[in-house]
Amino acid sequence: MNDSLDVNRPGKHTYSLAELALGNRDSGDDTLTCITNGAGPSVVVCGGIHGDEYEPQIVLRRLIASLDATDVAGRLIIIPSLNFPAAHDGRRVSVKDGLNMNRTFPGDRNGSVTQRLSAFLNDALFPHCDLLVDVHAGGSGCIVVPMVFGWTSGQCSMTERDLDGLMETWGYPYVQHVPVVDTTSCGAALIARIPSIEIEGGGGSLSASELELMLAGLRRGLRAYGVLKAAADVDADADAAADAMKADPVIHLDVTDDNQYFAPVTGVIEHTVALHDFVEAGQVVALMHSVDGAYATQEVLARRPGHVLRQSTLGFVGQGAPVGNTGTPRRPA
Ligand SMILES: [Zn+2]
DSSP: OBSSOOTTSSEEEEEEHHHHHHSSOTTOOOEEEEEEESSSOEEEEEEOSSTTOHHHHHHHHHHHHHOOGGGBSEEEEEETTTTHHHHTTTOSSOTTTOOOGGGSTTOOTTSOHHHHHHHIIIIIIGGGOSEEEEEOOOOTTEEEEEEEEEEOOTTSSSOHHHHHHHHHHTOOSEEEEOOOOTTSHHHHHHHTTOOEEEEEEEOSSOOHHHHHHHHHHHHHHHHHHTSBOOGGGSOHHHHHHHHHTOOSSOEEEEOOGGGEEEOSSSEEEEEOSOTTOEEOTTOEEEEEEEOSSSOOEEEEEOSSOEEEEEEEOOSEEOTTOEEEEEEEEOOOO
């Protein structure tokens, strides 16, 4: 592995992420792969910002293995497990500092391990980045439908319309519209005038179909953006399989605070609807069984109509814990 990053060096090269980001391997190590080939856009794809989100970390390794330098036009930098100290423990956050990495951007070069890893993305990679793709999953505590969301602004090279179009090429059933949070990777990208796309889907234990869907979406999206060459130059079978999984039509959703629903009491969750179901405002979406001796049941109601996007996979939760959320379809403009 290489210890100093040269993003302009032609070919496919793998680097020590620990050396690049932390200057040592004291916290273990993982990889960054940079594939540079001629003219084209420069894209950074990362996974594992939350260490218990396993699907992206597997899928990004498969993507790296599937690509030769000649499959890329421009530059593709892939980091399967950005928060590797957390990932190597299978935990959402690192035991080094307990920080939620996706609230630590733009990071701090002199800070804790997690803050320094964030600062590496922000300070060392954003200057070489036209588009950030940050891949997440439900993690160990919830399960999420496949969805794509993203951000751009008048100060970025991509219009809202082009970003919407690019997100639709992922072929996922939902494009979600939510406000950006400045301290996320995508929030920091927006401040750095870089458009970004965040991917969600899966969670809990791994499913093969979820992995295939995630890889297919990435292949379609990166091809549409132009950093992966057209089907003739890459694995045509993989692209055909990717296209076969494409959702049509794609539903655009708004998600606000009122789309979330929470546990009214400490107890056991019984979901009464399934992921993707469309529920009305006021509809019962879960029952909470209190454990204070009575096992009394309380209804949890949807506050806004929409498709069920996310559900807790925890059986037992404390009062106020998230149980799930919906996304409300946008009215046609
Ligand atoms: Zn995450």
